[in-house]
Amino acid sequence: MNRRPGFFVYGLLTAFVLGSCAPLYWSFLVGSHSREVLTKRVPPLLPGGHFWDNAQRAFDAVPFWKALGNSLIVSGTVATSVVFFSTLAGFAFAKLTFRGRTPMLVFVVATLAVPTQLGVIPLFIVMAKLGWVGSLWALIVPSLVTAFGVFFMRQYLLDALPDELIDAARVDGCSLFRTFWTVALPAARPAAGILWLFTFMATWTDFFWPLIVLPASNPTVQIALQQLQSGYYVDYSLVLAGATLSTIPLLVLFVLTGRQMVAGIMQGAVKG
Amino acid sequence: MLDAKVSPYLFVSPFFVLFLVVGMFPLGYTAWVSVHQWGLLSGQGDFTGLENYRRVLEDRYFWNALRNTISIFLLSSIPQVLIALALAGLLDTQLRARTLWRMSVLLPFVVAPAAVALIFGNVFGDRYGLANEVITWIGLEPIRWHVDTLASHVAIASMVNWRWTGYNALILLAAMQAVPRDVYESAALDGAGRIRQFTSITVPMIRPTVIFVIITSTIGGLQIFAEPRLFDTQGLGGSDRQYQTLTMYLWELGWRVRDLGMASAVAWLLFLIIVVFALVSLLVSRRAGTLKGHHRRSAPLKGARR
Numbered sequence: 139m140n141r142r143p144g145f146f147v148y149g150l151l152t153a154f155v156l157g158s159c160a161p162l163y164w165s166f167l168v169g170s171h172s173r174e175v176l177t178k179r180v181p182p183l184l185p186g187g188h189f190w191d192n193a194q195r196a197f198d199a200v201p202f203w204k205a206l207g208n209s210l211i212v213s214g215t216v217a218t219s220v221v222f223f224s225t226l227a228g229f230a231f232a233k234l235t236f237r238g239r240t241p242m243l244v245f246v247v248a249t250l251a252v253p254t255q256l257g258v259i260p261l262f263i264v265m266a267k268l269g270w271v272g273s274l275w276a277l278i279v280p281s282l283v284t285a286f287g288v289f290f291m292r293q294y295l296l297d298a299l300p301d302e303l304i305d306a307a308r309v310d311g312c313s314l315f316r317t318f319w320t321v322a323l324p325a326a327r328p329a330a331g332i333l334w335l336f337t338f339m340a341t342w343t344d345f346f347w348p349l350i351v352l353p354a355s356n357p358t359v360q361i362a363l364q365q366l367q368s369g370y371y372v373d374y375s376l377v378l379a380g381a382t383l384s385t386i387p388l389l390v391l392f393v394l395t396g397r398q399m400v401a402g403i404m405q406g407a408v409k410g
Numbered sequence: 411m412l413d414a415k416v417s418p419y420l421f422v423s424p425f426f427v428l429f430l431v432v433g434m435f436p437l438g439y440t441a442w443v444s445v446h447q448w449g450l451l452s453g454q455g456d457f458t459g460l461e462n463y464r465r466v467l468e469d470r471y472f473w474n475a476l477r478n479t480i481s482i483f484l485l486s487s488i489p490q491v492l493i494a495l496a497l498a499g500l501l502d503t504q505l506r507a508r509t510l511w512r513m514s515v516l517l518p519f520v521v522a523p524a525a526v527a528l529i530f531g532n533v534f535g536d537r538y539g540l541a542n543e544v545i546t547w548i549g550l551e552p553i554r555w556h557v558d559t560l561a562s563h564v565a566i567a568s569m570v571n572w573r574w575t576g577y578n579a580l581i582l583l584a585a586m587q588a589v590p591r592d593v594y595e596s597a598a599l600d601g602a603g604r605i606r607q608f609t610s611i612t613v614p615m616i617r618p619t620v621i622f623v624i625i626t627s628t629i630g631g632l633q634i635f636a637e638p639r640l641f642d643t644q645g646l647g648g649s650d651r652q653y654q655t656l657t658m659y660l661w662e663l664g665w666r667v668r669d670l671g672m673a674s675a676v677a678w679l680l681f682l683i684i685v686v687f688a689l690v691s692l693l694v695s696r697r698a699g700t701l702k703g704h705h706r707r708s709a710p711l712k713g714a715r716r
Contacts, residue, residue, distance in 0.1 A: 143503040151500050155514040158576060162521065164540065165529045180543045223424045230421035242422060249434070253629055253684055256677045257436025259443055259670050263453075264436070280432040283425045314417035343522035345636035346657065350665060360524040360636075367528060367643055374532050381525040388520040396513040403516070403577060404584035 162385065169193075169379030176375055192379035196366060199376065201355065205362035206387070209342055212274055212358065216281045217338040221330050223283045228291025229322040233304055234314070243292070249285045255346065262350060276351040277358070281341060287333055290406065294329035295322065332402035335395055342388060359384045437681070444674035451668060462675040472676070474651055475659035476683070478563065482638070482655065483631040483687075485567035486574075491624060494575050498582035499608050512583075515576030526569045527640035534565040541565075556642055559652040566653055569637045578623050585619035586612055621695045628691050632684050633657050656680050 168176065171186035196202060230236070231243050261280055262271070270276040299322055307317040323330075345360045352361055366380045392399070444462050447455030466472050497515060505511055518526075533540045534555035542552040555565045589612060597607050613620070635657040639645050646662060647654025654662075656676065664673030 143500070143505055147500050147503055147505075151497075151505075151511060154497060154500075154576075155511070155517075158515060158517050158572075161526070161529045161533065161572060162517075164533060165525070168532060176538070180538060180540055223428070227422040227425040230418045234418040234421070236415075236418035239418075242426070249429070251625070251629060251688070252433075252437065253633060253681065254433040254437060255633055256681050257433070257440055259664060259674045259677060260436040260439035261432065262664075263443070263670070282432070283428040285429060285433075288425055313413050314421075318421070339520065343524070345522070345524050345639075346661075349639075350661070360522055363522075363524045363528060364640060364645075367531075367640065372643055377528055378532060381528045385521050385525050388522070392513075392517070392520040396516065397509055399519075400509065400512045400516060400580060403580045406581075 162382075165378045165382045165385075168374050169382045171375055173373055173375050188375065189379060189382075192375045193383055195376050196380040196383065200362040200365045200380075201357065202359075202362055202380070202383070205357045205359045208274060208356065209359040209387075212277045213338045213341040215278050216341045217334045219278075219282045220284055220287045220337045221334045224287030224291045224333060225295075225323060225326050225330055226318065227288045228293075228295055229299075229318050229326070231288070231292040232295040233299060233301065233322070246285050246288050246292075250289060252285075258347060258350060261347075265351060271351050272353050272356060274356075277341075277348060280347075284337070287337065290333055291326060291329060295326055298329070299325040329405075331395075332398055332405070335391070335399060336402065339388065339391075359387075440674045440677050443670055444678055446671050448671035448674070449668055450664065450670055455671075458671070462671045463679070466672055466675045466679065471651055471654070471659060472656075472679075475647075475654050475656045478559075478638075478647070478651075478653055479632055479634065479655045479657075481560075481563045482567050482570075482634060482653070483628070485563055486570035486634075487624065487627045487631055489567075490571045490575050490578065490627065491620065493571070494578040494582055494623070495613065495620070497575065497579040498586055499612065501579065501583050502586040502612075512580060515579055517576070518573045519577045521573065523569070523573065523636035524640055526573055527637045530565060530569045530572075530637075531641050534568075556648065557652075562641065562648060562653040566634075566638050566641055570631065570634065574627065578627070581623055582616060582619060585616035589615045617695075621692060624691050624695050625688050628687050629684055632680070632687060635661070656683070 166189070167181060167183070167185055169192055170189040171181045172188045172191070175181050175186060231239065231246075265271050265276045265280075268275075270279070303321050303325070304317055307321050312320065342358075343360065344358075345364075348358045348361050349364065352358065354361075354365055357365065363377075363380055363384055366377045443454075445457060445459055446462075447458050449455065501508075501511060501515070521529075535542070536552075536554050536556050539555065541555065546552050553561045555561050593611055593615075594607055597611055602610065634655050638647055638653045638655050639658055639661075641653060642648060645658075647658050657680070660673050660676040660680065663669050663676060
């Protein structure tokens with residue numbers, strides 16, 4: 139709406155943002171106090187000095203660094219693969235004419251909302267047959283493409299890539315793949331970056347499938363977190379120090395690219 | 411030219427091959443597994459027809475999980491959409507440091523559900539939790555968040571709400587910004603206040619986006635797993651399974667009971683439930699929108715729509 143917002147709007151927004159930050163601060167707060175402090179009810183509202191002690195205990199309790207490496211490998215590979223194959227297919231759907239294009243595109247759109255997550259049981263059976271249960275392959279291979287990615291890139295390239303550029307490249311004798319590589323891929327960069335970010339985050343935060351296929355000795359970050367909380371007595375100084383640590387990589391990513399994330403969500407909403 | 415004829419298919423085929431193999435085939439094969447005896451370790455057994463479905467439908471824990479899932483879903487989706495609408499309305503003003511505000515509301519989205527569950531599990535602790543500390547400070551009785559069914563659902567729903575409200579607000583905000591500004595000007599001339607403009611113009615005009623948000627949160631919300639699973643250390647949904655959801659029930663059948671046949675039956679039932687719920691929320695939100703539309707036409711807001 140048009141008018142400049144007053145004190146009331148800023149007040150409400152500030153309250154909401156404080157609510158958004160509070161659980162993270164709480165996590166750090168609990169993670170920074172010693173076990174002894176926490177047994178005496180709720181900790182004081184200022185951080186204590188035990189965060190690194192608690193973090194150290196978390197590193198001793200679970201293979202945290204290995205989990206971090208695994209999460210990076212899986213999320214990075216999956217995101218890159220999704221972006222590449224989506225851009226390739228999205229380019230064909232947006233700019234090339236071929237028999238069967240429309241029904242194929244309808245198929246992509248129709249499967250957008252299908253919860254493929256529910257196919258975990260056969261997926262597990264297949265992974266077991268291939269001997270991939272317990273290895274990162276079981277996380278990477280089933281996630282190499284998404285219907286959403288194809289649709290997203292197609293929508294973007296439809297407007298962002300002028301037909302004249304493709305024609306010019308074709309006249310110059312470029313093969314279609316070379317045209318894709320030198321013309322479409324550069325033009326797709328803004329959307330590709332956004333798709334990469336969101337795929338990376340979705341893979342990083344996934345919990346259900348890694349819990350099924352990965353053992354305690356070869357976890358992702360989310361699975362390592364789950365192990366911190368095992369047993370009947372929960373040591374929250376340890377658990378929430380771990381939860382805070384596990385959030386830092388995505389927080390860094392958020393600080394660096396939050397602007398693009400916001401733009402991506404708002405663009406996707408308009409187009410989708 | 412061969413290149414022009416063949417290349418398009420080469421470009422789309424990696425997606426289709428992979429998607430069919432790892433996306434659609436497992437979904438279909440779930441139906442095959444669900445009509446067989448199928449142990450996690452023993453593998454495929456006899457064809458048993460609908461026996462697995464019968465056993466699932468006769469299991470009181472299935473109905474329990476269904477109830478819990480719907481309860482948590484309603485407690486998370488309804489407040490979430492309402493708050494996201496209000497928040498988007500607040501953001502759809504001429505704010506200073508606009509990008510900073512938008513980024514701030516997205517912050518919870520970067521915290522993984524597993525971490526959210528651990529943090530909120532502590533906040534909603536039965537004895538030493540922050541929530542109960544505040545409640546007793548006000549003078550009320552502490553709530554047994556991990557014991558009471560409804561209280562546990564509220565706690566779990568609050569995790570979902572915390573993580574997703576800002577995200578959905580940004581989607582709604584994008585739609586709100588596409589509403590032509592002069593519509594508001596003529597409404598203001600007709601004497602409509604800010605709140606009235608919001609409920610009579612903004613919300614009806616962004617209805618498709620609201621429906622989109624509702625449908626996506628339905629599909630995601632009914633599959634909720636990490637939050638209830640990590641709400642306690644046992645991971646089975648409480649001492650009496652009072653917050654065991656359908657996906658948790660599927661997991662328990664498949665990897666605890668080791669009965670993949672029965673678990674597949676649950677997966678298919680859950681798939682159907684999601685389809686039904688998505689359709690119902692589509693119809694309900696459409697209908698609610700149409701009622702609003704009638705209301706608007708009869709209201710003295712000429713020129714509100716062009």
